[in-house]
Amino acid sequence: MLIDYLIVTPVASVIFALTIGISIYVFSNPEWYGKLMLHPYSIYRDKSKAYMIFTSGLIHQDWMHLLFNMITFYYFGFALEALMVGLSGGLGHLYFAIIYIVGLILSDIPTILKEKNNYGYHSLGASGAVSAVLFSYILFNPKAELRIFMAIPMPAYLFAFLYLGYCIWASKKAQDNINHDAHLFGALTGLLLTILMYPWVIRHFIDQF
Template sequence: MDNIALYLLIGVNAIISFKGFEDQYFFNKYKFNVGAIRAGEQIRMVSSGFLHADIGHLAFNMITLYFFAPIVAQSLGVFPFLLIYFASLVCGSLLTMMFHGNDNSYSAVGASGAVTGVLYSAILMYPEMTLGIFGIIPMPAYLFGIGYLLYSIYGMRAKRDNIGHTAHIGGAIGGYVITLLKVPSLLQDNLLMVILLAIPIVLLFVLAKAGKL
């Protein structure tokens, strides 16, 4: 069941993304766009998470999902895993609307919010596991998670690329919160890591409050 859910998600992402590659009207109709969402097309807050800019974008997200989804599904169960995936997708869209809601032209696509939620959930439960950065550089998972979100905050401030950094952080928040709700014992068993992984999230809102974003 774990693998079936994962393969279905990857398959749906691939089918919808390839449809978007071939059909620009379809792509534009279902991508994340602030103006369209404010006009009532809330479906874009979910549908955009199944579209991707190109094959490389799709492959990166699906490969990341492939490696981390089993960790979450086997630890929490299939349905909590799916809850984290879809809730993180929506959290990514909601946070993006929070920060870019006044820019009607802002658009984005990709499963990054959902995938980051799954990634952050896995890291929260197993912060000491080792990740291979670029496949060769070993790094504790918690350092990668913190660094990834700090980089996302930097990306939000710099605004030098078309990556949806805000959705990454929104997704991480979704994965973080739901995992703690499902495994509250983490607050007792590994409180230090729970606090450390919350630092980039808190920093985001501190910077926003100070008008630095």
Template sequence: MGGLDIVVILIIAANVILSLKGFNDFSFFEKYKFNIGGIRRGEQIRMLTSGFLHVDTMHLFFNMLTLYFFAPVVVGFLGNIKFLIIYFSSLFAGNLLSLFFHKDEYHYSAVGASGAVSGIIYAGILFRPDMSLHLMFIPIPIPAYIFGIGYLLYSIFGMKNQIGNIGHDAHFGGAVGGYVVTLIMAPWLFQENLLMIGILAIPILVLFVLQRLGKL
């Protein structure tokens, strides 16, 4: 996928620096994490800063490793500025969905770049649906679009059943944000990958139906 562009290096560096600061400074971490109570008090900066904090080094490592693999695809097709637009749009979309689902849970907190990274994953899949992903513990390559659909369906399952201490709603919101913004900025994809666009929309429709039926 080629070497990393400077803008991707800067995003990864910001995540590493701020996450390390959060690991060693509890008050810093508490002040800037995603927290419903804090946001509803007017601390909207948390909607941004929480995306540059992580729970631990493993959380940070896997998010940055995923970004390392998918970001060059997006930069290669759209350039630096549009990559940043997708990244931050996905970050905010993930946090907005979390805010929507947890708006009355004042103690609900979350951190991580997963929403932004999910958006970049989906942008990468839209541009290169023929990509194959090699995941740990799975001996065969997985088509990118199969991974994408499975990722969102698992996120819906996780949201519905509150599996683990994971912000599944932020993952889902970020992926949807990346999907929508990418299509807005690259409408030619409707001519080249219309079938794939429709297939990747299926989990989004499932979430919408479940939400309307009150199943989430």
């Protein structure tokens, strides 16, 4: 079973394993949070700290944060990579990697600019990249059924609107280390990149309704 995942969806498999493994390690070694979390103040003043954009996407606040992101990634990340391979052959692996990595980077850029003078601001989590993957998948399958809290059925397109609304609200209200702005900008990045890769997906999306 694991070999099948590695063969069919190698990029998603590596991302999934690395994120879970490093997050669990940091849970037991919290001194690593300071080294790996996104710290806009430091990045803005020392470009060598830009690695934090990537490392912050490999760690999470707690088990609930990790589970939420990885369950979402498990259901949509593996499916998206397989779908892109079906459409584009081997290039599909590269397209999927681009959506995840660029989604992670671009979802953090607005936060870096916004918080560049706030020494006390830190954030972490793969939420921006996972949002890019989720919204890319929604373009291909807008009526796919999601299970909110594993129980409440909801079409993907409706979830998308509610999700973006929550992100906008949470970015203004939340007082945690989770970068809620990243959810929004990651989602927009996933949509834009998918449209650039597959321009026909706009018509495909509309035709589903």
